[in-house]
Amino acid sequence: MSKRDYYEVLGVAKTASESELKVAFRKLAMVHHPDRNPGDKEAEIKFKEVNEAYQCLADGQKRAAYDRFGHAAVSQGGAGGPGFGNEFGDFMSDIFENFFGDGRGAPGGGRGRGGAPGRERGADLRYNLEISLEEAFAGKTETIRIPTSIACETCSGTGAKAGSKPRTCSTCGGYGRVRAAQGFFAIERTCPNCHGRGEVVDDPCPSCSGAGRVNRERTLSINVPAGVDDGLRIRLAGEGESGLRGGPAGDLYVFLSIKPHPFFQRDGADLFCRVPISMVTAALSGEITVPVIDGSQTQVRIPAGTQTAKQFRIKGKGMPVLRSREVGDLYIQVSVETPQNLTKRQRELLQEFDQSASDENHPESAGFFSKVRDFFVSGSTRA
Ligand SMILES: [Zn+2]
Numbered sequence: 001m002s003k004r005d006y007y008e009v010l011g012v013a014k015t016a017s018e019s020e021l022k023v024a025f026r027k028l029a030m031v032h033h034p035d036r037n038p039g040d041k042e043a044e045i046k047f048k049e050v051n052e053a054y055q056c057l058a059d060g061q062k063r064a065a066y067d068r069f070g071h072a073a074v075s076q077g078g079a080g081g082p083g084f085g086n087e088f089g090d091f092m093s094d095i096f097e098n099f100f101g102d103g104r105g106a107p108g109g110g111r112g113r114g115g116a117p118g119r120e121r122g123a124d125l126r127y128n129l130e131i132s133l134e135e136a137f138a139g140k141t142e143t144i145r146i147p148t149s150i151a152c153e154t155c156s157g158t159g160a161k162a163g164s165k166p167r168t169c170s171t172c173g174g175y176g177r178v179r180a181a182q183g184f185f186a187i188e189r190t191c192p193n194c195h196g197r198g199e200v201v202d203d204p205c206p207s208c209s210g211a212g213r214v215n216r217e218r219t220l221s222i223n224v225p226a227g228v229d230d231g232l233r234i235r236l237a238g239e240g241e242s243g244l245r246g247g248p249a250g251d252l253y254v255f256l257s258i259k260p261h262p263f264f265q266r267d268g269a270d271l272f273c274r275v276p277i278s279m280v281t282a283a284l285s286g287e288i289t290v291p292v293i294d295g296s297q298t299q300v301r302i303p304a305g306t307q308t309a310k311q312f313r314i315k316g317k318g319m320p321v322l323r324s325r326e327v328g329d330l331y332i333q334v335s336v337e338t339p340q341n342l343t344k345r346q347r348e349l350l351q352e353f354d355q356s357a358s359d360e361n362h363p364e365s366a367g368f369f370s371k372v373r374d375f376f377v378s379g380s381t382r383a
């Protein structure tokens with residue numbers, strides 16, 4: 001069966017532009033549309049012929065091949081040629097697509113209006129990064145490895161073997177969905193030929209088996225600024241999973257957590273450190289050495305008569321405030337340690353001290369017990 005020339009079928013010149021082709025195709029498709037010609041076999045054949053011609057000429061590569069070699073170049077069946085012999089309804093979707101184009105969102109298809117079919121945005125990734133308080137203080141550059149899929153380098157993400165290109169799915173015309181007429185109803189469903197992608201890969205890329213992306217471990221350098229706090233989220237746009245078939249990549253979210261420190265507690269930019277001091281230092285005064293988050297040490301003067309829970313502030317030795325020049329303070333809270341495991345001699349010394357002690361030495365105790373006494377006395381009076 002000899003085939004008519006595609007240009008002749010569409011009634012256009014060999015030099016016709018893309019838009020001229022489109023206009024001609026629309027006109028003819030409307031004329032021969034099966035809805036307008038119910039039961040007309042000839043119209044059905046014409047309609048398919050018009051569709052076939054347009055599918056070929058609308059594709060730059062196929063058109064060039066057709067111009068040089070004629071039908072032989074494009075209709076060898078299987079690979080290369082537009083797949084024919086589809087259900088009737090499938091052609092209708094081509095029509096709908098061509099007429100209504102991107103104005104028709106796929107209802108319930110999960111695709112935005114006008115979005116290129118099959119192009120899926122890559123998933124966002126979450127990475128939990130735990131750092132020490134010292135690292136939060138100084139900031140750091142952390143190298144992380146994330147298992148992710150990246151665009152296949154062999155095929156640049158198209159999924160097609162080198163030298164070939166994915167072609168627009170002929171079943172759905174690139175729409176990703178097909179419509180089938182059933183009585184009065186037109187039913188739309190995901191294209192069975194391309195599974196909604198809108199294009200088909202005849203010659204899949206050997207590296208990615210046509211998926212367009214491969215699983216890789218990616219190394220990424222993350223800059224953690226000084227002063228970060230627990231629970232902070234750093235967003236790295238476009239560093240998530242790569243998109244499918246040329247879709248945009250997702251984002252990478254780095255969730256920071258800070259390991260508990262053995263002796264510093266943090267409250268915003270301030271740091272707290274509980275330091276035990278001896279009873280004698282607390283009573284007689286003295287100097288203690290305390291740690292600083294930057295790794296250094298500093299001296300704190302303990303005045304005579306210091307009580308447990310007394311706080312000493314060391315200005316500017318806390319955490320830096322994120323993206324500012326401010327720095328928090330370090331609070332040293334002392335806790336007076338009661339001596340234990342006393343020798344006989346030590347006991348004697350303390351007993352000797354106790355015998356000589358008066359309320360002057362323990363004003364707080366004296367004050368407290370006199371209050372308690374007053375409370376019970378006045379209580380019993382009231383009763
Ligand atoms: Zn590939």
Ligand SMILES: [Zn+2]
Pocket residue numbers: 169170171172173174175176177191192193194195196197198199
């Ligand atoms: Zn399709």
